[in-house]
Amino acid sequence: MPRRRWTSPGHFASFLDAGGLVEVDDEMPDPYRRAAFRLVVRHANGELLAALADRDWVAKAPGLRLKMVALARAQDELGHARSLYRVAADLGGGTDGRLLDDLVAGRGRPAEGILRRSGDWAERVVVDHLADSAALAVQRSIATRCSYGPYRRALLAMLPEEEAHVAVGLTRLQRAALGTPRQRLAIQAAVDRRWQPLLASFGPDDAAEDDELQRWRLIAEPNAAVRDRWVAQTVPLLDELGLSTPERDVAVGAEADAEVARLIDEAAGRRQRTAWVRRAMARPADPWVDQVAPVSAGAGAGGRR
Amino acid sequence: MTIYEVFLKRDGLAEFRHVGSIEAATDELASVLARECYLRRSEGDRLWLVRRSDVIDPDDGVLFLPATRARRLLDGWDDPPVATAPMPDRLDPDRPDPGRSDHAGRSDDAGDRDQASVGAED
Numbered sequence: 001m002p003r004r005r006w007t008s009p010g011h012f013a014s015f016l017d018a019g020g021l022v023e024v025d026d027e028m029p030d031p032y033r034r035a036a037f038r039l040v041v042r043h044a045n046g047e048l049l050a051a052l053a054d055r056d057w058v059a060k061a062p063g064l065r066l067k068m069v070a071l072a073r074a075q076d077e078l079g080h081a082r083s084l085y086r087v088a089a090d091l092g093g094g095t096d097g098r099l100l101d102d103l104v105a106g107r108g109r110p111a112e113g114i115l116r117r118s119g120d121w122a123e124r125v126v127v128d129h130l131a132d133s134a135a136l137a138v139q140r141s142i143a144t145r146c147s148y149g150p151y152r153r154a155l156l157a158m159l160p161e162e163e164a165h166v167a168v169g170l171t172r173l174q175r176a177a178l179g180t181p182r183q184r185l186a187i188q189a190a191v192d193r194r195w196q197p198l199l200a201s202f203g204p205d206d207a208a209e210d211d212e213l214q215r216w217r218l219i220a221e222p223n224a225a226v227r228d229r230w231v232a233q234t235v236p237l238l239d240e241l242g243l244s245t246p247e248r249d250v251a252v253g254a255e256a257d258a259e260v261a262r263l264i265d266e267a268a269g270r271r272q273r274t275a276w277v278r279r280a281m282a283r284p285a286d287p288w289v290d291q292v293a294p295v296s297a298g299a300g301a302g303g304r305r
Numbered sequence: 306m307t308i309y310e311v312f313l314k315r316d317g318l319a320e321f322r323h324v325g326s327i328e329a330a331t332d333e334l335a336s337v338l339a340r341e342c343y344l345r346r347s348e349g350d351r352l353w354l355v356r357r358s359d360v361i362d363p364d365d366g367v368l369f370l371p372a373t374r375a376r377r378l379l380d381g382w383d384d385p386p387v388a389t390a391p392m393p394d395r396l397d398p399d400r401p402d403p404g405r406s407d408h409a410g411r412s413d414d415a416g417d418r419d420q421a422s423v424g425a426e427d
Binding site: 079095 | 325342343362
């Protein structure tokens with residue numbers, strides 16, 4: 001039995017404008033339900049892909065402490081993904097399993113989480129901190145004003161853990177960026193390669209979708225606003241570490257938006273995305289985890305693999 | 306697959322709180338998944354899992370205090386008594402209960418009648 005229903009679109013809109021929270025058993029308008037579902041599924045997919053990416057580094061991270069960090073992060077992100085898939089499944093009337101099938105089959109929207117895949121350890125160090133702080137900026141923004149109660153509660157529960165990820169990521173970035181000349185060069189090269197994908201991870205500047213999500217009070221501000229604020233905070237931080245960013249002198253304007261859209265298409269393209277997700281999910285665990293065998297000690301500290 | 310609602314008691318005097326839900330094939334798997342989802346940092350000292358289908362969800366008639374039960378709020382009357390006579394120096398032995406009749410306006414008994422006349426009985 002629906003707990004609440006709204007007699008007209010105007011009635012629902014004024015309920016949202018007054019800061020009302022929609023709950024799962026309310027009879028919400030269908031467009032609202034679809035928009036909330038897409039938003040939560042996208043976030044859940046991002047958490048799952050981040051967990052898979054972290055899992056791949058459990059075996060390869062240089063040193064036991066860093067392996068433990070990768071493992072703990074993967075566990076956190078799996079937990080976030082699972083609770084978000086539940087929120088989404090309750091909205092969409094399906095099961096958690098069907099949402100995973102959708103992800104593996106490449107249905108639905110490209111997941112920006114694909115951008116977390118990283119080539120070498122230096123990129124991993126850069127992406128772990130910057131992608132997490134970017135995700136935190138987005139999640140904080142949504143958590144301030146999201147009108148869908150179950151999603152907002154899930155966000156508020158996971159924010160402290162995301163903050164911890166950002167903090168441990170910053171320590172690693174600082175150690176590498178202020179390390180040996182070789183480490184510093186590797187980190188700078190990684191920033192150069194990953195900067196545009198990081199900007200892309202905020203999502204495209206899709207005015208129509210932003211407007212819809214904002215109209216439903218599901219997000220507080222457009223993607224571009226969160227991204228620009230994050231850039232304004234992050235560039236000085238990298239500057240302190242002696243790192244430059246490719247976009248230093250160029251405002252994130254129209255041409256940068258086009259570049260971001262291209263990167264999303266390229267990195268989160270349907271074929272490549274589904275292949276990676278399918279491979280990652282089909283493999284039950286790293287052989288290293290199965291055998292608990294020692295990894296070759298060849299990996300150096302910090303910026304080298 | 307069954308959907309379980311997850312309740313967690315943080316510690317000490319805290320009450321059980323709903324923290325989310327999980328989907329699992331068996332009670333045992335549900336316990337493991339609840340642990341991995343909601344207790345990774347030992348966020349609680351007690352955990353309840355309740356099958357969603359077993360949750361009783363009464364309608365608004367049960368939840369909200371009807372207007373006829375407003376007296377339960379015990380927040381007094383809207384026209385408090387006003388002192389009209391000076392404080393007596395001593396008790397008059399002929400009037401064992403001087404306070405009652407000194408109330409301006411209606412007495413306690415009248416107030417009870419007003420409330421009862423509004424609507425249904427308990």
